[in-house]
Amino acid sequence: MRIPKLYVENAEKHEGRKVVIENNGKVIKFLDKDEEYSGNGKVLYQVIYDDFDKYVLMGEVTKDMLIEYEVGGVKQLTYIKKGTRLLEIPAEGYKVYPIVDFGCRILEGHRLAALQSRKGDIRFVNTPVNGIVVFLKEVPAKRENYVFYILPEKEIKFEEEL
Amino acid sequence: MRIPKLYVENAEKHEGRKVVIENNGKVIKFLDKDEEYSGNGKVLYQVIYDDFDKYVLMGEVTKDMLIEYEVGGVKQLTYIKKGTRLLEIPAEGYKVYPIVDFGCRILEGHRLAALQSRKGDIRFVNTPVNGIVVFLKEVPAKRENYVFYILPEKEIKFEEEL
Numbered sequence: 242m243r244i245p246k247l248y249v250e251n252a253e254k255h256e257g258r259k260v261v262i263e264n265n266g267k268v269i270k271f272l273d274k275d276e277e278y279s280g281n282g283k284v285l286y287q288v289i290y291d292d293f294d295k296y297v298l299m300g301e302v303t304k305d306m307l308i309e310y311e312v313g314g315v316k317q318l319t320y321i322k323k324g325t326r327l328l329e330i331p332a333e334g335y336k337v338y339p340i341v342d343f344g345c346r347i348l349e350g351h352r353l354a355a356l357q358s359r360k361g362d363i364r365f366v367n368t369p370v371n372g373i374v375v376f377l378k379e380v381p382a383k384r385e386n387y388v389f390y391i392l393p394e395k396e397i398k399f400e401e402e403l
Numbered sequence: 404m405r406i407p408k409l410y411v412e413n414a415e416k417h418e419g420r421k422v423v424i425e426n427n428g429k430v431i432k433f434l435d436k437d438e439e440y441s442g443n444g445k446v447l448y449q450v451i452y453d454d455f456d457k458y459v460l461m462g463e464v465t466k467d468m469l470i471e472y473e474v475g476g477v478k479q480l481t482y483i484k485k486g487t488r489l490l491e492i493p494a495e496g497y498k499v500y501p502i503v504d505f506g507c508r509i510l511e512g513h514r515l516a517a518l519q520s521r522k523g524d525i526r527f528v529n530t531p532v533n534g535i536v537v538f539l540k541e542v543p544a545k546r547e548n549y550v551f552y553i554l555p556e557k558e559i560k561f562e563e564e565l
Contacts, residue, residue, distance in 0.1 A: 243556070266478045271429040302476075312535065312556050314464075314487030316428045318480040325476035344508035344535065351502075373474065373506070394405070394474050 245310040245343055248285035249296055250323070252304075258287040260307055266320050269307070293376040297390065300326050308375065310344060317344065319375065321392070327375065328391040332366045335359045337385040345374045353389050370395065407472040407505055410447035411458055412485070414466075420449040422469055428482050431469070455538040459552065462488050470537065472506060479506065481537065483554070489537065490553040494528045497521045499547040507536045515551050532557065 248260045259272040263282035272278055285307050296304050301324060308319040332339070334356035341353055352365045353374075368391060376390040410422045421434040425444035434440055447469050458466050463486060470481040494501070496518030503515055514527045515536075530553060538552040 267433040269431045269480070312554060314484035315535070315554055316480075316482045317535070318431070318478075318482075320478045320480075322476035340510070340513075342508065342510065346504065346506040346508070346536075348502070348504070373477070373479070374508075392474060392477055 243310070243312065244290055245308050247288055247290040247293055248307040248309070249288050250283050250285050250305040252286040252288045260285045260287075260309075262305065262307070262320065266322075269318060269320065294378050294388075294390070297327060297329075300329060302327065308343075319344075319373075321375065325392065328370060328372065328393055330366065330368065330389045330391060331386065332356060332389065333382075333384055333386045335384060337387055339377060339387055339389075341374050341389070342377050343374060347372060347374060347391070354387060405472070405474065406452055407470045409450055409452040409455055410469040410471070411450050412445050412447050412467040414448040414450045422447045422471075424467065424469070424482065428484075431480060431482065456540050456550075456552070459489060459491075462491060464489065470505075481506075481535075483537065487554065490532060490534065490555055492528065492530065492551045492553060493548065494518060494551065495544075495546055495548045497546060499549055501539060501549055501551075503536050503551070504539055505536055509534060509536060509553070516549060 257274050261270045261272060261278055261282040261284055278284060283305055285305060296302060296306060302321055305323050306321045310317040330353060332354035336357035338355040341347060347368045348371050351368050353368055354366045356364050370393040372391045372393040374389055375392050378388040380386040380388060419436050423432040423434060423440050423444040423446055425442060440446060445467055447467060458464060458468060464483055465485060467485050468483045472479040492515060494516035498519035500517040503509060509530045510533050513530050515530055516528045518526050532555040534553040534555040536551055537554050540550040542548040542550060
C-alpha cells in the first residue's frame with residue numbers, strides 16, 4: 242500500500258513540496274520544488290502524513306488540508322476545509338485487525354475493524370454513518386489501539402447548535 | 404447519497420461545466436459557466452455520470468476523466484488518465500445487494516455485493532485485488548445485474564506484455 246501525501250496550510254515544519262488552493266478549491270495547483278507563488282491563494286505545505294491528527298482538535302479540522310493519493314494512472318485529491326468536523330471512532334482490543342483504511346468510503350453498518358479478545362472471541366467495530374475514512378491512527382498503548390477519522394456525509398452538528 | 408460529477412475530454416454531448424487539466428494533472432482548474440480558456444491544457448466537459456462506462460472499452464479508459472465528489476467541507480477529485488486499465492467485476496443474481504459504491508477503497512477479499520438466490524441462499528462477491536471502486540453500473544437484465552469498475556492498485560498487464 243502506498244502512503245498518501247498530506248499538505249497543510251501554515252504548517253510549522255514542512256518538507257519541500259507545496260500546493261496552492263485558489264478560489265475556495267476551484268483551482269488546485271501543485272508547485273515545483275523551487276517555484277515561487279505570488280497570487281492570493283492559500284499555500285499548503287507538505288507534512289508527514291502520520292501527523293494528520295495534529296491538525297484535528299476536538300473533532301474539528303484546524304487547518305485547510307489536502308491529501309494526494311496516486312495509484313497507476315490515477316490521481317486522487319481530497320481537499321478538507323478548516324472547520325470540517327470528523328467523527329473519531331476508536332477500536333481497541335487484545336488484537337485489532339483494521340478492515341478499512343484511508344480513502345475507503347463506508348456505508349452505515351460497514352465493518353471498520355475486527356477485535357479479538359484474549360480468549361479468542363471476535364467482535365466487530367462498525368461505522369454508525371455513511372462517510373469517508375480520511376485517516377487511520379495507530380495509538381501506542383498496552384492493548385492494540387486504533388482511531389478511525391471519518392468524514393460523515395451528513396455534517397455533524399453540536400448539541401447547542403440544534 | 405450524492406451523485407458525483409463526471410468530466411470527460413472531447414465529450415460529444417456535454418452540459419455547461421468545464422474543468423481544465425494542465426501539466427499532466429499538476430494544475431486542476433474549474434471554469435465558470437461562461438469562462439473562456441486559451442492555455443494549452445486539456446479541457447474536460449461535464450457529462451452524465453451514469454455514462455461513465457461509455458468511456459471504457461475492453462477494460463481500458465478511452466478518454467481522460469475527472470470525477471468530482473463533494474461532501475460537507477470536503478471536495479474529492481479523482482483524475483483518471485486515458486489508457487488506465489480497470490477491472491470489471493459482475494454481480495448477478497435473483498437479488499443483488501451492492502455493499503460498496505463509487506469512491507470506496509477496497510482491500511483484497513472485501514465484499515462487493517451480496518447475492519441472493521431464488522431459494523434464499525446468500526453468497527458474496529469479493530474483490531480479488533486492492534483498489535478503488537470508480538463506478539457501479541446497473542445493467543438492465545432479467546436477473547439483477549451490476550458491474551463494479553475497479554481501479555486496481557497494481558497496474559493490470561495483459562498477457563502479451565508479460
